[in-house]
Amino acid sequence: MNWNKGTRQVHRWLSVVFPVAVIVNMIVIAQGQYVAWVGLLAVAPLALLLPTGLYLFALPYVTRWRGGRATG
Structure with a gap:
């Protein structure tokens, strides 16, 4: 698997994880x-989705x- 395909799979x-966290x-x-770490559950995948x-x-x-x- 090349870099582009790996990035697509991660994305x-x-x-999928982001809406579940929301x-x-x-x-x-x-x-x-509500506790603060539950809010971070949604922010973590979102922070990785951006790059x-x-x-x-x-x-x-x-x-x-x-x-x-x-290619891809």
């Missing part, structure tokens, strides 16, 4: 048992700029 799995966060808030998403967004442009062919 896909993080995009749902858990909402359930805990609805129960009135992987930016990398995947820029990938075709950088590849074209270098004169290569996009």
Whole structure:
């Protein structure tokens, strides 16, 4: 598996984990048992989604700029 495919897989799995963390966060808030670390459950995947998403967004442009062919 090359770097691009690995980044795509990580981004896909993080995009699955993020809504689950948000749902858990909402359930805990609805129960009135909110603690700070539960809020961080949703922020952690989001913080990792940002760099992987930016990398995947820029990938075709950088590849074209270098004169290569996009792979993935």
